[in-house]
Amino acid sequence: MTESLFTPKLVQFRKRAQDAESLLRDMAAQLLRAQVVTESFADAVVAREADFPTGLPTQPVAVAIPHCAPGHVLKPRISVRRLEEPVTFREMGSATRQVEVRLVCMLCLMDGRSQLSTLQRLMTAFATPATLERLYAAVSPTELYRELMLLMSPAKLNQ
Amino acid sequence: MKTIIVACGGGVATSQTVAVKLQNMLEDNGYGGQVQIEAININSIDTFLNSADVYVSISPYGEASFDIPTFSGVPFLTGVGVSEEFDKIVHALKLT
Numbered sequence: 001m002t003e004s005l006f007t008p009k010l011v012q013f014r015k016r017a018q019d020a021e022s023l024l025r026d027m028a029a030q031l032l033r034a035q036v037v038t039e040s041f042a043d044a045v046v047a048r049e050a051d052f053p054t055g056l057p058t059q060p061v062a063v064a065i066p067h068c069a070p071g072h073v074l075k076p077r078i079s080v081r082r083l084e085e086p087v088t089f090r091e092m093g094s095a096t097r098q099v100e101v102r103l104v105c106m107l108c109l110m111d112g113r114s115q116l117s118t119l120q121r122l123m124t125a126f127a128t129p130a131t132l133e134r135l136y137a138a139v140s141p142t143e144l145y146r147e148l149m150l151l152m153s154p155a156k157l158n159q
Numbered sequence: 160m161k162t163i164i165v166a167c168g169g170g171v172a173t174s175q176t177v178a179v180k181l182q183n184m185l186e187d188n189g190y191g192g193q194v195q196i197e198a199i200n201i202n203s204i205d206t207f208l209n210s211a212d213v214y215v216s217i218s219p220y221g222e223a224s225f226d227i228p229t230f231s232g233v234p235f236l237t238g239v240g241v242s243e244e245f246d247k248i249v250h251a252l253k254l255t
Contacts, residue, residue, distance in 0.1 A: 052167060052201075052218050057238045067172055092173070093233045107172055119176050121245040127238025 005078045005118050009034065011145040016085040020045055020101075023087055024066055027079050027106045036108050037080075039145035040049055045106070055089030055099040056156065059129045061136050062088045062099035065122075067107035076115055078122075079106040082136065082144055118152055125151050161194045161252045162244055164211040166201045166218060173217050174198035177232040181215065184235075184245050190254045213251050 010030070048068040055064045063156035086100035102149035105122065109115050125131045131151070138144035163181065167174040178198040185194050199207055202220050208214070214225055217232035228251040234241040 056175075056233065056237045057173050057239060059239065065172070091221060091233075092236070093231055094215045109172055113175065114178065115172075116175055119172055120179060123236050125178070127236065127241070129238075 003076075004152070005076055005115065006080070006152070007077065008142065008143060008145045008149050010036075010077060010079040011079070011141045013082045013144075014084070017081075017083060017087045020087050020089050022050065022062075022081040023081065023083075024106070025051060025102065027081060027104070031077070031079055031106070031108060032106075034077075036073070036075045036077045038072045038074060040142065041068065041108075044068040044072045049089075053090035053092055053094070055091045055101055057091060057097075057099050057103050057125065058132055060133050062086070062089075063103045063105065063126050063132070064099075065105050065107055066100045067109060070110045071110045073110050075108070076110050078118075078147065079108065080104065080144065081106075082138070082141075095143045103132075121152055140149045161213070161254070162211045163194060163196045163213045163215055163252075164204070164207045164247070165196060165215045166204050166230075173236065174232070176202075177215060177217060177235045180235040181232075181245075183228045183246075184241075185249075188249070191248065193254055194252065213248055215248070 012087040024046050025042050045066050049066050070131040078159050081104045083102045086102050088098050089101045091097040091099050135147050138147055163218045165174045165178045175198040182196050194231045214227050215232040228246055232249050234244040
């Protein structure tokens with residue numbers, strides 16, 4: 001049985017963040033303590049976000065999926081922050097546009113292929129306003145974690 | 160067989176997700192056997208530009224101009240404007 005990409009400790013709520021970089025570094029610091037990533041991960045994910053921004057203009061809230069090269073990852077996990085107040089990220093594929101992000105999923109992947117089905121489900125959820133709304137409406141980190149786990153469960157394959 | 164290349168910065172997550180989504184939509188619309196899709200790292204793009212028919216970009220460099228028709232992969236991740244972008248790609252590939 002494969003380990004889940006989501007764990008309760010890595011799903012957290014924040015009222016606000018100072019800016020995208022400090023949020024990314026906060027998330028990376030927790031991942032380092034949890035031995036999910038290497039020490040080089042923090043700088044790598046910040047640098048990659050600067051070159052290849054990951055803000056997505058989804059509805060009803062914008063999301064971001066920061067990540068970096070697999071070499072900085074020890075265990076495949078997704079760290080999640082739900083923000084009450086948005087943080088500005090640059091938009092994916094654009095040199096100029098920005099989005100006001102309220103849900104950040106930091107992808108710690110070792111190999112895109114083996115985690116592809118989880119990624120697909122996550123991206124489908126983000127692309128479905130009713131689902132994304134439900135995720136964002138979670139009243140506690142535990143509830144959000146549960147909603148994410150439900151999303152990834154095999155039963156969802158036929159839906 | 161037509162070729163679409165999808166490129167992002169790392170080739171680990173986003174380009175493959177877009178490639179699979181695009182493949183699914185092509186199959187749903189009956190174009191399955193006519194198109195192959197390659198998810199590549201943006202650094203390798205020059206190698207592939209000569210042999211590809213369409214480039215789907217999810218990096219800021221997609222805003223630069225290339226010789227082949229270029230489209231955005233972001234709608235395939237967000238769902239916003241995905242049908243329109245898909246139609247543009249199908250049109251550019253001249254699929255029947």
